[in-house]
Amino acid sequence: MITQSNIPPLPVQKDPATQRRVEHTALRKRMLTGMWLQDLIDAIGDHIPQSRQAAWGVPDMSSNIFKASTSALCGLYMEPPSIGVNETTEGETDGLVGRNGLINKAGLWPLMQRVQFYTLGLRETFLRVDITDDGNGLLYRIVTPEMVEAVASAGDPSRPHTIKETRLRYCEICQKYEWTVDHLSVEDPSNPIYEIYTINSNGEKDEDVTEKYLTSNMSGESYPYRDSNGGPFLPYSLYHAEIHGGLFDPYNGREVVEGALNASVLYTYFLHLARDCSHPQRYIMGCMPAGLDLMDNNLESRRAAIATDPASILVFSPDPDMTAGQNPQIGQFQAGADPVKMFETIAQYEYKVAMAAGLSTSVLKQTADIRSGFSLSVSREGQREASRKYAPLQSYYDERLLAKSAALCNRFLDSNLPENNYRIQYAQLPQSPEEIKAIREDILEKLAAGLISPIQAMQILNPGIDENTAREMLLKIKRERIELM
Numbered sequence: 001m002i003t004q005s006n007i008p009p010l011p012v013q014k015d016p017a018t019q020r021r022v023e024h025t026a027l028r029k030r031m032l033t034g035m036w037l038q039d040l041i042d043a044i045g046d047h048i049p050q051s052r053q054a055a056w057g058v059p060d061m062s063s064n065i066f067k068a069s070t071s072a073l074c075g076l077y078m079e080p081p082s083i084g085v086n087e088t089t090e091g092e093t094d095g096l097v098g099r100n101g102l103i104n105k106a107g108l109w110p111l112m113q114r115v116q117f118y119t120l121g122l123r124e125t126f127l128r129v130d131i132t133d134d135g136n137g138l139l140y141r142i143v144t145p146e147m148v149e150a151v152a153s154a155g156d157p158s159r160p161h162t163i164k165e166t167r168l169r170y171c172e173i174c175q176k177y178e179w180t181v182d183h184l185s186v187e188d189p190s191n192p193i194y195e196i197y198t199i200n201s202n203g204e205k206d207e208d209v210t211e212k213y214l215t216s217n218m219s220g221e222s223y224p225y226r227d228s229n230g231g232p233f234l235p236y237s238l239y240h241a242e243i244h245g246g247l248f249d250p251y252n253g254r255e256v257v258e259g260a261l262n263a264s265v266l267y268t269y270f271l272h273l274a275r276d277c278s279h280p281q282r283y284i285m286g287c288m289p290a291g292l293d294l295m296d297n298n299l300e301s302r303r304a305a306i307a308t309d310p311a312s313i314l315v316f317s318p319d320p321d322m323t324a325g326q327n328p329q330i331g332q333f334q335a336g337a338d339p340v341k342m343f344e345t346i347a348q349y350e351y352k353v354a355m356a357a358g359l360s361t362s363v364l365k366q367t368a369d370i371r372s373g374f375s376l377s378v379s380r381e382g383q384r385e386a387s388r389k390y391a392p393l394q395s396y397y398d399e400r401l402l403a404k405s406a407a408l409c410n411r412f413l414d415s416n417l418p419e420n421n422y423r424i425q426y427a428q429l430p431q432s433p434e435e436i437k438a439i440r441e442d443i444l445e446k447l448a449a450g451l452i453s454p455i456q457a458m459q460i461l462n463p464g465i466d467e468n469t470a471r472e473m474l475l476k477i478k479r480e481r482i483e484l485m
Contacts, residue, residue, distance in 0.1 A: 006176070006177055007168065007177055008177065008178065008179060008201075009201065010166070010179065011166070011179055011199045011200065011201050011202065011203045012201070012202065012203050013149070013203050014202065014203045014204065018149060021145075021146075021248060021250045022146045023146075024250055024251060024254070025122055025144070025145050025146035025250050026146045027039060027257065028066075028121055028122050028250075028257055029118075029121075029122060029144055029146060031064060031066050031067060031121075031257060031260060031261075032066070032067050032070065032117065032118070032121045032122075034061075036061070036064075036261075037059065037061060039261065040059045040061060040261060040264050040265070040268070041059055043261040043262065043264070043265050044056065044059060044265050044268060047265055055272065055276070056268055056269060056271075056272040057268075057271060057272055057275065058268075058271075059264070059268050060264060060267040060268040060270075060271050061264060062267065063263060063264060063267055063350065064260055064264070065256070065259065065260045065263055065350045065353045065354060065357070066121070066256050066257050066259075066260035066353075066357070067121070067260070069256065069353075069354050069357035069358070070117060070120050070121040070357070071117060072382075072383070072386075073120055073358070073383075073386045073390075074113065074116045074117050074120060074386075075383040075384070075386060075387045075429055076112075076116055076387050076390060076391060076394055076426045077109055077110075077112040077113045077116060077426075078113075078427070078429065079427035080104075080109040080427070081109070081398075081424050081425055081426045081427060082424070082425040082427070083097040083402065083422060083423070083424055083425075084422075084423040084424075084425070085418055085421055085422055085423065086418070086421045092416070092417065092418060093406075093417055093418065093422075095409075095415055095417070096402075096405065096406055096409060096415070096417050097402070097422075102137055102138045102405070102409060102413075103138065103402075103405065105137055105138075106137060106138040106139060106140055107140070108138075108140050111127075111140055111142070112398075114142060115127055115142060115239060116239075116390070116394065118142065118144060119239045119240070119241050120241050120390075122144060122145055122146075122250075123145075123240070123241045123248070123249045123250060123252055123253070124145045124238065124239065124240055124241070124247070124248055124249065124250075125142060125143075125144060125145065125238075125239045126142070126143040126144070126145065126148055126163075126165075126236045126237070126238055126239070127140060127141070127142060127143070127236065127237045127239065127401060128140070128141045128142075128143055128165075128235055128236050129235050129236075129237070129401065129404055129405050129408060130235055130408070131408060131412045131413070135413075136413070137413075138405055138408065138409070143165055143236070145248060145250070147165055147166045147167070148163060148164065148165050148166070149163075149164040149166075150162065150163050150164070150238075150247050150248075151185075151187075151247075152246075152247050153187075157245055157246050157247065158238075158240065158243065158244075158245065158246060158247065159238070160234065160236075160238060160247055161185060161186050161187040161234070162183075162184070162185040162186075162187055162193075163182075163183075163184050163185075163234055163236055164181050164182070164183050165181065165182040165184075166179060166180075166181055166199070167179070167180050167181070167182055168180075169213060171209075171212070173212070178198055179198065179199055180196050180197065180198050180199070180209060180213070181196065181197055181198075181199055181205075182194075182196055183195050183196070183197065184225075184234055184235070184236075186232045186233060186234055189231065189232055191219070191220055192219065192220070192223040192225075192232035193219045193223070194210075194214075194218035194219055194223055194224065194225075195208060195210045195218070195219060196208075196209050196210045196212075196213050196214060197209060197210070224411070224412075225404075225407075225408070226407070226411060227407040227410075227419055228407065228410055228411075228419055233404060233407070235404065235408070237397050237398075237400055237401040237404065238397070239394070239397045240393065240397075241390075242393065243393065253356070253357065253358075255353075255356050256353055256356050256357045259349075259350075259352070259353035259356060260353060262349075263346060263349055263350050263353060266345075266346045266349065267346060269342075270339065270342050270343060270346060273336070273337040273339060273342055274337075274339045276336075277335065277336030277337045278335050278336070278337060278338075278339050279335055280332040280333060280334060280335055281332060281333040281335075281336070282330075282331070282332040283330075283331055283332065283333070284316070284328070284329065284330050285328065285329040285330075286318065286319050286322045286326055286327065286328035286329060287316040287317060287318055287319055287322075287328035287330070288316065288317060288319055289306050289314055289315065289316055289317075290315040290316065290317045291306055291315065292304040292305065292306050293305060293306060293307075316328065316330070381435070383429055384428060384429050387426065387428070387429070391426050394426075395424045395426070398424050399422045399423065399424055402422040402424070403419050403420055403422060406418065406419045406422075407419045439460070439461070440461075443457045443460055443461065454474055455467055455470045455471055455474065456470075458470035458473055458474055
């Protein structure tokens with residue numbers, strides 16, 4: 001069983017710039033996976049001195065605008081996409097992409113929801129494809145970029161030719177977990193590399209353990225990942241959030257990550273204000289309430305108190321130590337904070353962070369009074385707009401992944417699949433009843449005003465059809481109305 005106690009610390013990277021990239025990407029991943037409590041505690045420590053932190057109480061992780069905004073932009077894989085190939089190969093790919101094909105059996109499309117989520121949040125994500133241990137199917141595994149060191153050529157800087165993936169493995173011989181590196185390279189196609197080695201705490205190569213984990217040498221002529229022509233390839237598909245001319249873009253959108261942490265610091269402060277500072281502070285001078293009861297026998301928490309309610313009458317007695325001629329005083333200070341105004345301020349701050357995340361006012365909708373919390377969400381049209389933005393880039397990577405999957409099937413599963421010319425079409429989010437009603441009313445108003453023709457109206461209602469199809473649909477409706485009425 002993997003526990004924190006038996007996992008060795010993750011080795012540091014030799015290159016300081018790579019180490020900074022790894023640390024920031026790891027922060028993003030923790031923010032996306034709910035593992036950021038310590039990061040919030042550290043952020044609180046950056047804002048206030050330790051002497052005040054105890055008064056604030058437990059950190060509040062109830063809001064994470066970085067995760068919420070990232071999730072709101074992910075809509076490509078809510079339904080499995082449609083996959084096509086050339087007409088000459090139609091039907092030959094059912095074993096791979098059909099309803100009962102290897103891809104669906106491997107659960108690729110549900111997994112792709114998380115791939116897009118990580119891609120947008122971390123800016124890059126790797127997906128490794130391999131053959132299952134039993135040799136009967138495909139296996140897809142997400143590899144996040146803080147675990148990868150990659151190299152690309154100057155002529156194609158966004159596609160790696162070498163990947164070094166840091167992985168945790170359990171050594172049956174030594175009965176312990178150890179950090180290893182999967183080193184794969186096709187920089188020299190005539191001599192591809194696939195080796196596994198351990199690394200020490202300084203990130204330096206230690207021991208070659210290829211045969212221990214792969215049972216035999218896998219480099220050179222034994223390199224397993226090849227297409228039908230014998231050309232070697234990397235069994236990874238690298239997904240970018242956007243094309244930027246390089247392999248990694250780790251700091252793009254850093255202001256959203258920092259803003260999300262700051263918002264949680266503010267929410268922690270808000271809880272402190274609502275709990276401790278939202279009521280008037282009463283005080284007495286020169287007197288004390290009568291009938292106090294001793295509460296709790298613990299020396300540290302022992303105190304004198306009296307139970308009250310709105311119908312009770314408190315009796316005060318003069319303080320015996322009061323100076324002669326001095327009068328007792330009872331009063332109160334105003335509340336130290338207004339929770340409603342504070343909450344509104346934090347919500348507006350989160351709105352500003354959402355803008356930095358790329359959620360423009362045209363795609364955000366207000367679902368409730370902002371005083372009820374952060375109530376901004378992405379509209380259906382906003383999600384469709386985001387899907388249209390990411391679809392061209394995502395389809396490029398998905399089609400390459402399908403080609404590599406087919407090549408692996410041909411090599412290890414005795415199939416005869418085409419290894420190129422795959423086309424992918426993502427399903428659009430269905431329109432809500434409110435959207436359908438608004439579109440219908442808009443079309444009817446334009447028809448009545450003579451601004452559009454019936455054919456144009458039919459095309460608006462059925463995106464993608466041409467004029468002839470729209471005309472045929474209208475004529476069919478007209479004929480059936482005559483026949484049936």
